[in-house]
Amino acid sequence: MNTAHTTDTIDTADATSSTPTIGVLVGSLSSTSINRTLARSLTGLIGERAHVAEIEIGDLPLYNSDLDETPPEAVRRFKREVSSVDGLIVVTPEYNRTMSAVLKNAFEWGSRPYGESIWAGIPAGLVGASPGAIGTATAQQHVRNVMSFLDMPTLAQPEVYLQFRPEVFTDDGRISDAGTRGFLAGWADRFVDHVRLHADARLVAAGSRAA
Numbered sequence: 001m002n003t004a005h006t007t008d009t010i011d012t013a014d015a016t017s018s019t020p021t022i023g024v025l026v027g028s029l030s031s032t033s034i035n036r037t038l039a040r041s042l043t044g045l046i047g048e049r050a051h052v053a054e055i056e057i058g059d060l061p062l063y064n065s066d067l068d069e070t071p072p073e074a075v076r077r078f079k080r081e082v083s084s085v086d087g088l089i090v091v092t093p094e095y096n097r098t099m100s101a102v103l104k105n106a107f108e109w110g111s112r113p114y115g116e117s118i119w120a121g122i123p124a125g126l127v128g129a130s131p132g133a134i135g136t137a138t139a140q141q142h143v144r145n146v147m148s149f150l151d152m153p154t155l156a157q158p159e160v161y162l163q164f165r166p167e168v169f170t171d172d173g174r175i176s177d178a179g180t181r182g183f184l185a186g187w188a189d190r191f192v193d194h195v196r197l198h199a200d201a202r203l204v205a206a207g208s209r210a211a
């Protein structure tokens with residue numbers, strides 16, 4: 001994420017503060033991931049309006065239902081962190097016209113054991129970057145399908161199918177092109193509103209359950 005957030009981990013106490021906590025899943029393990037660069041840019045554009053931190057998915061073992069009742073620590077840590085956020089940004093690469101295995105694996109872990117999914121109700125945003133002209137559009141349709149099934153209210157517009165041009169992004173996520181910066185800033189604004197809207201709705205729902 002941006003410099004201020006590079007070493008942040010999700011603080012479970014933040015979920016109840018007035019500044020929302022936003023987790024970021026990056027579906028790439030590459031040390032030079034263009035999708036992580038995109039994630040850093042969005043973090044910078046969200047700025048002080050939220051606590052934004054990446055949630056690690058690279059240490060999750062391949063999903064195996066044998067481990068549903070005795071998940072390894074990496075899985076427990078992952079579930080704790082996702083469960084603590086007020087919103088989630090999913091940044092997907094496109095591999096062979098779909099999402100990466102590492103991202104799908106994270107969705108699998110979070111969806112099980114049956115009836116104990118961590119995903120339902122988390123307001124989410126979906127973006128992705130590739131060097132190609134369609135900018136992860138195909139992968140995103142697949143991810144959107146999964147997120148819909150998992151009952152995650154996902155921001156519909158604007159869509160971000162980013163054809164990544166390295167000369168436009170610095171490694172720490174700054175954007176030199178005004179048009180790209182403005183477009184992504186618009187997405188960040190809409191996404192923060194989306195999280196706040198759902199945070200309010202979730203508070204009301206939790207209150208009526210407690211009453």
Ligand code: FNR
Nearest residue numbers: 028030032033034035093094095096097130131132
């Ligand atoms: C790719 N790439 C790619 N790009 C694309 O637009 N559509 C595709 O279907 C694929 N398929 C694909 C498969 C595999 C296995 C790899 C490794 C790559 C290229 C891909 O967009 C490019 O490598 C990006 O840099 C990947 O994103 P990260 O990992 O840099 O975030």
